[in-house]
Structures are given as structure tokens and as C-alpha cells.
Amino acid sequence: MPDVSQSAEPWGQPVDAAALPPPRIEAASLAKELAQSSVRTSTSDQDRLSYSRDMWPRALIWIRQGRIPPPPDAVAWPANEEEVLEIVSRARERKVALIPFGAGSGVCGGTWATRGGIAIDLKRLDEIGPLDAERRCVDAGAGTMGEVLERKLATKGYTLGHFPSSMYMSTVGGWLAARGAGQMSNKYGKIEDMVLSLRAVTGRAEIVETPERPFVGPDLSQLLIGSEGTLGVITRARLRVHPAPEGRTFRGIKFRSVADGVEAIRQVYRGGLRPAVVRLYDPFDTALVGREKPSHRRTPPSLKAGIGAELYPAVARQVAPLALGHPWALNRAADLMRNCLLVLLFEGEARRAAREDAQALAICRKLQGEDLGEEPGRHWYEKRYDVSYKMSKVIDSGAFADTMEVAATWDKVLDVYERVRAAVARLAFVMCHFSHAYLEGCSLYFSFAASAPDADGLERRYRELWRAAQTAAASAGATVSHHHGVGLLKTEGLLAELNDGRRLLSALKRVLDPDGVMNPGKLGL
Amino acid sequence: MNEHVKKGLRDLLGDRCVESGGDLILSPMVEHELVGALRLLREAGGRLSHGVSISRSRMRSVGPIDEKSAVARAEAGVPLSELERSLSPRGLTLGPLSPGAMALELGAFLEGPHAGLRAIPGGRLEGLCLAASALLPDGRVYHSHPSPRRAAGPDLTALLLGGEGRFGLVLAATVRCAVKPEASRTAAFSYPGTAALLSALRGAIADGCWFERARAHRRDERVLLEVTAIGTADGVEGDLATVSQRAFARGGRATGRELPAPEPGEERELSWADLAGEIDSGRALELYRLCGASVIARGAQGGMVLRSGAHWPHPFLFSALAEQIDPTAIFGGPP
Incomplete structure (x- = not known):
């Protein structure tokens, strides 16, 4: 790196x-x-x-x-x-x-x-075409806001199944350009899994429309998705839709360790179950959730939300600049905590969702998971979009918060978690949740918070933090990004990850x- | 090709460099032999498919198999049927692929018209290939990152999958596996029409049902569907319950009748609209790789034959790309 x-x-x-x-x-x-x-x-x-x-x-x-x-x-x-x-x-x-x-x-x-x-x-470019119920797809312009599209589909009894936490401030084109994921990617897939075809104006000033299956040859859609505007402008996409779920189940389960919780997710997937939402919060975040009275227990939708909704009011407002300037002590305190909260949500045909919820609970119980009932899952669902507008408060306090989402296969997941935490412990307070699971691995979503005495110090700490976190994640075998994309922030990491693939990417650019x-x-x- | 180069290839590969009908057939056993053979060809200005061909059939090592992550590494020449046999004792499987796919070597499955795709629960297509190592025309080896999913630029393996080796030759891949099913059960349903059958079947697939295969056949006024669900014992029962509910909701009913297998023939990829036409024409169909976008069928007459050499969409664009990636056309030139 x-x-x-x-x-x-x-x-x-x-x-x-x-x-x-x-x-x-x-x-x-x-x-x-x-x-x-x-x-x-x-x-x-x-x-x-x-x-x-x-x-x-x-x-x-x-x-x-x-x-x-x-x-x-x-x-x-x-x-x-x-x-x-x-x-x-x-x-x-x-x-x-x-x-x-x-x-x-x-x-x-x-x-x-x-x-x-x-x-x-x-x-x-926000035109939404008529829903094709027979083919289960809809055309949407690149500028269509996520929430607008979902609301329109809902009136017809359908859903796209793509629910990023930025739902109210992101577009179809942005999702595609960054290769994004929604909170229910476990069931509906990432955005690249939802595209039947797309249209783009390439940098050659030509319109291309990618073919729908069946076709032969390389899949041009997959070469344009994730290109972050470097190859052309995505203007429109045909997206797969699903009938709105008729049933939904919520579940919170407490585990005695991160390792037990991660293993539970893996076992759920090996059992053939596909929850719409899987989120395992690491101990400090779980402790923040649990410190409130049960009737007011809150489950952040993500650790980014943890910072916005929990860490900030609990810590940042009072001692943020001081405490976050010495994150080592906070991280040591977090090390003493063990319990983790897993949130599971199943949806779809009602009886099937209920059946799969019961099967998942049985798997979790075999791993000493303790059933906390529906409330943690319900609360997460109600608050699932709360995250994206609170970050600035942390910045206003003179500190900063940021998130890093990577992904790895199951054999590497815990190593990635430990290495990143160790690498940044002296630089920032760190939390993590595990989500976006697959049969072969999952995403790790780290949240960092730190402060420094002055502007230059903050900038230095920010750079040092990212360098340490990315280096640690890559050394443990994680990819540079699961769903935020690369932009400027992760360019160096991308190039290291691509290695000789850079030539292919450069060739695409030249064409x-x-x-x-x-x-x-x-x-x- | 001059004798000097031929000698170099024979020195490198021994009796795995043979001349047949004036053409050289190279059969490297390991990666460095393939890299070396390509270097000699490049230096001589040779081109694959122009009097020289490379067979990867002898590159067939399997492993390591990572049971925890349900992934396995295999070289390009491993037949999928052989890979499946290696996975089975470890409790893993490649998942339900079509018989035509299972007859292919891994490299051909990834690079050919199957494009290395399989169906996963939820009606999605997913690449069998988690990561690939591919020899590029300039002799470098590209290793894609073995991550479940990425948001790190375009998916460059898309140039390899379905690329017929024009942009890179797959040397080996880390393949996604599935957990070996512990149960399998077949059930048949009768529907009042094709639309009802397809609606119910698509709904069940989207719900997460996992089918090894299905059969469909119109008989008189009814259309019959037979599905074989696989998975855990609970999962199979759940899937069949879901199919039943979907069937009843669309005017279908369970039937004990077994459907005949179609005559052996080519596999074709069909859109769901194509599939409706095939059923209505009265053909007995066997369906594989069922997903929301398309299915693979035996017994069909329409759709797209899964055979290499067909015309690609956007030929100009891919030709330009081939010229950039492979300026000497050592991999055969523009598609």
C-alpha cells in the first residue's frame, strides 16, 4: 500500500x-x-x-x-x-x-x-418509466432520487429493494456510478445485481445501451457500473423490481463475543437463509444501546449512526475534543466489553419470512445467542435513514468522524477487524459493524472519531488514520471498498489492489x- | 511460424507441443509453461487461432478448498464435473448448473457464453468466479481481488467472463461454492395457463426458492410444471410450501404426474418472454439456472444457443478495446 x-x-x-x-x-x-x-x-x-x-x-x-x-x-x-x-x-x-x-x-x-x-x-434526468409488472422491471433516469423512485414503486405494490442510508439524498445514477449497496442487499443484492441494462453517454460522445440477457460477450454494464464518471455519464437504467413484501420479521439477538456473532451470520447463510438485513454491532456500540432504559432502548441503524445518534450525545458533546484527542483510552475501555447485538430482518412471503426467522433463531441459539425479541430490529428499521444528516455535528464540535467499509471472505473477517482496530487505536476511537453478508464473507463497516488541538493537527490525524486503516485492512486481505466507492480517498488503495489490472482499466479509459x-x-x- | 520458434515451444513443452494438420497445439501443464509459450509466440509475432492453439486441459489442479468461506481455487483446465467431485467430500458444491455447463472445463465455462454465471437464491445471477488469475496479452498476470463484493471501480473480470479469451486467458479462478444440499425433492403442479405458471415460478424464485431444475410442458388445456428443490431438509420443505402457495394463488394445483425429459439437445438461454412462447408451442422443456433475468433450457428452439463464436453486441467498442489491450492480436484479434 x-x-x-x-x-x-x-x-x-x-x-x-x-x-x-x-x-x-x-x-x-x-x-x-x-x-x-x-x-x-x-x-x-x-x-x-x-x-x-x-x-x-x-x-x-x-x-x-x-x-x-x-x-x-x-x-x-x-x-x-x-x-x-x-x-x-x-x-x-x-x-x-x-x-x-x-x-x-x-x-x-x-x-x-x-x-x-x-x-x-x-x-x-428524473423520468421514471411505467412499471413493467410482467417483466418485473422499471426504467429510471440517472437523476431520479432514491426515495422518489421507491415511493412511486410502492404505489404499484413493488419495491426496488435498494435502501442506502442516503436514500433521501442520492440518485440512481450515483448508486450505479459508485457501485453502491442498500441496507437490504443481503436479499435484493447490490445495485450491480439489480441492473438489467443501462444507457450512458461515453467520453467519446456516443450513446451506448447495454444489452439485456440473453447476450454473448462481456457484460458491458459491469464495466460501466462503478466507473465513477470516469468513462462516461450514465443517463438511464432498467432495474429489476420485486413485489412489495407481504410480511416482515424483526429480531435482536445478543452474543457473548464478536466471534460468536460473526459465526452466527455465517451459519445462517450456510443454512440457506437469506435475511434482508443482517447487522452485528461490536461491543461498544452494543453497550451504548443497552445503557438506556429498555423502554427507550435505541438501536442505531449503523455505527455511523452510532456516532451520530449515540456517541455524539453520550460523549462528544461533553468531552469530545479532549477524549477523542486521546482515543487510546476509549478503545481500551471498549476492549473490556464483550456483548454484541445482532439485528436480523426477514421479509417476503409472510409465512416464509416467519419460518426463516425461526430457523435463524435456532441457529443463533446453538451459538449461545440470547433472543432479545423484536424490539431492537423494529427500532433499527424505524431509524434506518437517520444517519446521513448528523455527521456535521461531530465536525462542529472540533472533532471528525468518518467511516470505512471493506469486505473480506469469512476466513479473513475477524483478522481484518482486529488488525484495523489495532492499527488505528492510538489515532481514533473505532467501532465496527458487520453487514452485507454473503455465503463467502461479509462487509465490515468501521466508524472512526478523533480530534486534534488545531486545524493542521486534525488534517494530519485524518490522513494518518486513513493510511493506517487502509493499510491494515489490505494487509488482512480486505478489498478497498464494499459500497462507498473510491473517489479520491481510496485511489492509492485501488491501484495497489488492481496491480496489473490497471492496464485493463487504462485501456477502458482510452477507448x-x-x-x-x-x-x-x-x-x- | 518459423522452425526456431517451433523448436523453442517443443523445448518448453516437450510432447505437449504437437503438430496436427499443420497447426501447433500447445498443452501446458502449469502456469509458467503457458506464460513461457505465449512469450515465445509474442516474440515471433504469432497469434493464437492462426496456426497455433492453446489447450488448458492439462492445467487441472484443485485447491486450496476453503470450507469456511465456501470457496475453492481451481485451474482453468479442470472439468466442472471433476471440480464438483473434489468439493463433494468437503460438503460443498458448485450449485445447480446445467448439464451443458457441467461438461465444460472451468476456463471454458468462464470465458464462453455461460460467462461463468449461476443462479443464487433470490432470483439473482452471480458469477461463479470470486476471483480470477488471467494471463494478459503482454505476458503479465492479472489477479482480481477475492472479495465477496467490491465498489472499487468497474468489475474488470467482466472482460474475462464471456470474453472468449480475447482480453486475457484465465489461468485459474477462486470459485464460489454452495453448501452441498442435504435434501432434494420433486413436486409437480398443473396450471390453467402459461402466464399463471410463469408468474408463480418467477415469484417462487424471487422468494428465495432454490431449484436444481424444472420441467414445463403444455398438455391440452393445462400447463404442467415440475420443480426439484434442493437445500437443507427444512429449506426444501419451505421451498415446496412456497411453490404450492404460489401455485394455488394462480389457479394451479398439485399433480402427481411426472413430466418427461426433453430430447437431448443444445442448451439455449431464454428470456421469460421466450420461455412463454416455447411452452405455448407445446415443447417439453427442461430448465436450469432459473433467475429473474433468464433461464437455460433444453428442448427449446428459440432463444440464444450457448455456443461460442456468436456476434457480440457493441462490436466496435470491443474491437477498440481488443486493440488497446492486445495490440499485436496475439489472442486472436478483435472479436
Whole structure:
């Protein structure tokens, strides 16, 4: 793993939010040209400032300091695919960078305009086609907001089954570009599992529509999904849908150790069961949940929520800067805790869901799991989207919080957990939950919180933390990302992971974006 | 190809470099032999499929098998049937693949029209390949990351799966396994029409039912479906209960009648719309790899024959990609 903390600003330089650099001439001129062709554009500082950032905590730290990530030179709001095509075509001629932009909920800097250019906000491509109940699919524009799509499907008795915690602030195109996952990926799959076909405007300024099965040859969809705007602009997708579940079960189970809880998840999958939700919280988070009165017991939807909803009120408000500045002591205290909470949720045909819930409980009991009833699961479900809007409070307290989601096969999962905790113990308070399970492994979702005496110290600690966490995870055999994507944050880790695969990725780039205008600098391209 | 290169290949491979009808057939046993043979070919400006072919049939080691993670490493030349026999004593299986797939070597299953896909509970397709090692045209070996899922850029193994070796030759793969079923039971249902049958079957698949195979056949005014569920004993009973509920909800009923197997023939991939047409035409069908997107059928006349050499969609794009990845066309040139 290359040392990202020593590289020459691979993550981009901040600029003064009160004095934005003027837009580059080429990009501003192109924006004007596009406006004359009826494409809505802007070069105003307000708009450039709005599109300069995503939800990467590094940007949030900067913003608190009056700085912002490098802004785009202009913003465009195409109304349809033809306008996207026109933007790409002209940008290609003028060699102006383009940065596709969904709803800005990314957490890795994937939409930062590190080389200037025009941010293309795709939210006007929000047409949802008629539900095809017979073929069980729906067409949705890239700019369709997740919650809007799900609400529309619900009126017809269907669901997409994709429920990221950013549901209210993310788009179909963003999900696809980042290769995202929803909280119920256990049952419905990640976004790449839901795509029947998609349309994109490539960096060649050509529209491609990927074929639906059956077809022969490589699956072009899988080459575009996860490309984070570096190969083209995804404009539309045909997605698989499911009848809305008629039944749903909730279950909380207490285990005596992380190892027992992880083994329970593995056994549930080996038993042929496919819960919609599996979340095992490690001891400190479980302790936070349990410290409240049973009638008010709260289960955070994730450890990111743990930081937002539990850690912050319990610790951060009172002693955050001090305590998080010395995370070693907090981590040692967490080491003394053992009990873990597993939340299971089954849904689908009602009797089947109930049957599978009972079978899963029997498996857990064999591993000394203690049934806590429905309440922890119900509470998680009610609060499942609470997470994404609370992070800024941690930043406001002078600390920072961030999350790292990796994945590994079962033989490596506990090693990844222990190595990452050990590697960051002196740098940040760390918690983890295990979710997004498969027969062969699962995702580990680490949450970090730390502080430093001053802005420079915070920046140094942030870099050092990420370097230590990524190095530890990779050394234990985990992939660099399970569902947040790569952006700028994980570029070095991606390149190390790809190794000679970089040549394949570079070849894709040369074919689909020969002029290098599409989101330059991301994925190492 | 000049004699100097032929001699080099014979020195490298011995009697596993044979000439037949003017063509050289190379059969390396291990990775370094394949890498070395390709280097010699590249230096001589040779191209596969232009008087030279490589067989990976002798690259057939299996292991390690990781029972905890239910994955196994196998070389490209291992027949899937042989891999299945290696997995069985360890309590694992490749899962329900079609007979045509099971007759293939691992490399051919991954690179050919099957694209290494299998159906998993929930009606999804999933790559059998968790990670692959592939020889690239420049002689480097690409190892994809063995992770359950990733959000780390495009899935580059998509260039290998279904790629017919144009972008890389699979040397070995870590394959996802399934837990060996402890039970298997067949049940048959009669439906008032094809639409009702397909709706019930798709619903059951989406619910998570795991079928080894199904048979469908129209008889007079009724359409018959026979499914074989596999899994744990509880799971099989649960799946058949689900199928029954789905059947009754669509006007179906249980029947004791067994359905005949279709005549042996080519396997074809059918969309569900294609499948409806095949059933309505009265053909007896045997169905495999049942998922929400498509099925593989025996006995069908339509759909897509699972045979290499068919035209790919977006030929210009993939040709351009082949030129980038394999500028000397050593892997045969653009598709």
C-alpha cells in the first residue's frame, strides 16, 4: 500500500470559500456556448461553491475552517440525454473536464473538481418509466432520487429493494456510478445485481445501451457500473423490481463475543437463509444501546449512526475534543466489553419470512445467542435513514468522524477487524459493524472519531488514520471498498489492489474517454 | 511460424507441443509453461487461432478448498464435473448448473457464453468466479481481488467472463461454492395457463426458492410444471410450501404426474418472454439456472444457443478495446 499521507496532495488542495478563483476561460466559454444552445448552465460563485463538495468528511472539516474543495468552473443542468450528449461532445472538442454529479452524498471526493471543469448535475434526468409488472422491471433516469423512485414503486405494490442510508439524498445514477449497496442487499443484492441494462453517454460522445440477457460477450454494464464518471455519464437504467413484501420479521439477538456473532451470520447463510438485513454491532456500540432504559432502548441503524445518534450525545458533546484527542483510552475501555447485538430482518412471503426467522433463531441459539425479541430490529428499521444528516455535528464540535467499509471472505473477517482496530487505536476511537453478508464473507463497516488541538493537527490525524486503516485492512486481505466507492480517498488503495489490472482499466479509459475529459483524477485515471 | 520458434515451444513443452494438420497445439501443464509459450509466440509475432492453439486441459489442479468461506481455487483446465467431485467430500458444491455447463472445463465455462454465471437464491445471477488469475496479452498476470463484493471501480473480470479469451486467458479462478444440499425433492403442479405458471415460478424464485431444475410442458388445456428443490431438509420443505402457495394463488394445483425429459439437445438461454412462447408451442422443456433475468433450457428452439463464436453486441467498442489491450492480436484479434 503506497503511503498516501506522503504523496503530493493526491486528495486535492482546499481553496478559500470567501474568494473563489475565477473560472478557467475554456470551461467558462464552453458553459456560455452551451447556454446559447439552451443547456442550462452557470458560472456563478454560488453555484460553483455548491457543487464543490460532497459528504466526504474531509470537505466538512475544511468547510468548518472556511475552506472548500476545488470548485468546478461551471455547472450544467442538462434536461435530457441529448443535452448530455451535446455537453460531452463539446467538452471533448475543447478538452474541458466534466464531472457527473448526482445528489452529492458521496463520501470519498468522487465529485471533486480537482482539475476544474464543468459539473453536470443530472437531477433533471428524473423520468421514471411505467412499471413493467410482467417483466418485473422499471426504467429510471440517472437523476431520479432514491426515495422518489421507491415511493412511486410502492404505489404499484413493488419495491426496488435498494435502501442506502442516503436514500433521501442520492440518485440512481450515483448508486450505479459508485457501485453502491442498500441496507437490504443481503436479499435484493447490490445495485450491480439489480441492473438489467443501462444507457450512458461515453467520453467519446456516443450513446451506448447495454444489452439485456440473453447476450454473448462481456457484460458491458459491469464495466460501466462503478466507473465513477470516469468513462462516461450514465443517463438511464432498467432495474429489476420485486413485489412489495407481504410480511416482515424483526429480531435482536445478543452474543457473548464478536466471534460468536460473526459465526452466527455465517451459519445462517450456510443454512440457506437469506435475511434482508443482517447487522452485528461490536461491543461498544452494543453497550451504548443497552445503557438506556429498555423502554427507550435505541438501536442505531449503523455505527455511523452510532456516532451520530449515540456517541455524539453520550460523549462528544461533553468531552469530545479532549477524549477523542486521546482515543487510546476509549478503545481500551471498549476492549473490556464483550456483548454484541445482532439485528436480523426477514421479509417476503409472510409465512416464509416467519419460518426463516425461526430457523435463524435456532441457529443463533446453538451459538449461545440470547433472543432479545423484536424490539431492537423494529427500532433499527424505524431509524434506518437517520444517519446521513448528523455527521456535521461531530465536525462542529472540533472533532471528525468518518467511516470505512471493506469486505473480506469469512476466513479473513475477524483478522481484518482486529488488525484495523489495532492499527488505528492510538489515532481514533473505532467501532465496527458487520453487514452485507454473503455465503463467502461479509462487509465490515468501521466508524472512526478523533480530534486534534488545531486545524493542521486534525488534517494530519485524518490522513494518518486513513493510511493506517487502509493499510491494515489490505494487509488482512480486505478489498478497498464494499459500497462507498473510491473517489479520491481510496485511489492509492485501488491501484495497489488492481496491480496489473490497471492496464485493463487504462485501456477502458482510452477507448471510452480518449480525450480524458471524464472526471479526471478519479480511480487513478 | 518459423522452425526456431517451433523448436523453442517443443523445448518448453516437450510432447505437449504437437503438430496436427499443420497447426501447433500447445498443452501446458502449469502456469509458467503457458506464460513461457505465449512469450515465445509474442516474440515471433504469432497469434493464437492462426496456426497455433492453446489447450488448458492439462492445467487441472484443485485447491486450496476453503470450507469456511465456501470457496475453492481451481485451474482453468479442470472439468466442472471433476471440480464438483473434489468439493463433494468437503460438503460443498458448485450449485445447480446445467448439464451443458457441467461438461465444460472451468476456463471454458468462464470465458464462453455461460460467462461463468449461476443462479443464487433470490432470483439473482452471480458469477461463479470470486476471483480470477488471467494471463494478459503482454505476458503479465492479472489477479482480481477475492472479495465477496467490491465498489472499487468497474468489475474488470467482466472482460474475462464471456470474453472468449480475447482480453486475457484465465489461468485459474477462486470459485464460489454452495453448501452441498442435504435434501432434494420433486413436486409437480398443473396450471390453467402459461402466464399463471410463469408468474408463480418467477415469484417462487424471487422468494428465495432454490431449484436444481424444472420441467414445463403444455398438455391440452393445462400447463404442467415440475420443480426439484434442493437445500437443507427444512429449506426444501419451505421451498415446496412456497411453490404450492404460489401455485394455488394462480389457479394451479398439485399433480402427481411426472413430466418427461426433453430430447437431448443444445442448451439455449431464454428470456421469460421466450420461455412463454416455447411452452405455448407445446415443447417439453427442461430448465436450469432459473433467475429473474433468464433461464437455460433444453428442448427449446428459440432463444440464444450457448455456443461460442456468436456476434457480440457493441462490436466496435470491443474491437477498440481488443486493440488497446492486445495490440499485436496475439489472442486472436478483435472479436
